Amino acid sequence: MLDFRAMDENESLARRYARILAQLEPLLGGTGNKTARMATVAALLQHKLPHFFWTGFYILDRGELTVGPYQGTLACLVLAKNQGVCWAAVNRRETVVVPDVHKFPGHIACDSRSRSEIVVPLFDGRREVWAVLDVDSRSPDAFTEVDREWLEKITQLI
Ligand code: SME
Numbered sequence: 001m002l003d004f005r006a007m008d009e010n011e012s013l014a015r016r017y018a019r020i021l022a023q024l025e026p027l028l029g030g031t032g033n034k035t036a037r038m039a040t041v042a043a044l045l046q047h048k049l050p051h052f053f054w055t056g057f058y059i060l061d062r063g064e065l066t067v068g069p070y071q072g073t074l075a076c077l078v079l080a081k082n083q084g085v086c087w088a089a090v091n092r093r094e095t096v097v098v099p100d101v102h103k104f105p106g107h108i109a110c111d112s113r114s115r116s117e118i119v120v121p122l123f124d125g126r127r128e129v130w131a132v133l134d135v136d137s138r139s140p141d142a143f144t145e146v147d148r149e150w151l152e153k154i155t156q157l158i
Contacts, residue, residue: 010146017150020048021157028157037158038131039069045135045154046071051143053114054136057122058086060129065090068131076110084108089119090129095148099141111136118143120151122158131158 024044028037038057046055056070058079065079065086079086083106089096098117101107107117114136122131133155137143 010144013144013146014150016048017146017154020044021150021154024154024157034158035069041133041154041158042069042071051137051139052135053138054111054134057131057133059131060090065132072136073111073113076108079108085117085119086132086134089121089132093121093129095120095152097143097148099143101136113138115140116142118147118151120148120155122155 024041027040027044031037042055042057046052054070054072054075056072056075057068058065059068064081067075067077081087082091085096085098085101085104085107096117096119098104098107101109101114101117104117116137116139118135120133121129122133124130133151135143135147135151
């Protein structure tokens with residue numbers, strides 16, 4: 001049976017993302033500096049979307065994932081190699097959605113209040129992953145296909 005409430009929620013979330021994207025395009029046109037662009041994306045997403053508890057970037061730097069611009073509580077500076085959700089997104093070269101972080105083997109808990117997570121890889125011109133966008137929520141199962149679709153679009157702007 002179709003769940004009309006879920007359909008409505010997804011539609012209104014999609015409308016919100018569409019507004020965020022429309023706001024980001026002219027803002028990001030102001031500079032080619034990737035740090036400034038990542039900082040702007042993190043700030044806007046974190047403040048416009050209530051299910052976002054921590055929003056930020058980890059950047060591949062000499063084989064390590066090191067924290068970049070973020071909004072939220074204090075983050076781990078460097079993530080243990082090939083462990084956790086961010087490394088899974090780098091290694092699989094695709095978005096990883098984790099409905100329950102406690103069930104993800106090797107999940108790295110920077111803040112124990114995080115319950116679900118989505119991580120989107122960022123690709124350079126040679127299709128190499130150079131960073132990830134990581135979003136945590138305090139609610140279990142907070143991220144849907146709508147989040148995946150729009151966050152993949154937004155990361156392409158950086
Ligand atoms: N949970 C992530 C680590 C980063 S924090 O969520 C900010 C992971 O397992 O890779």
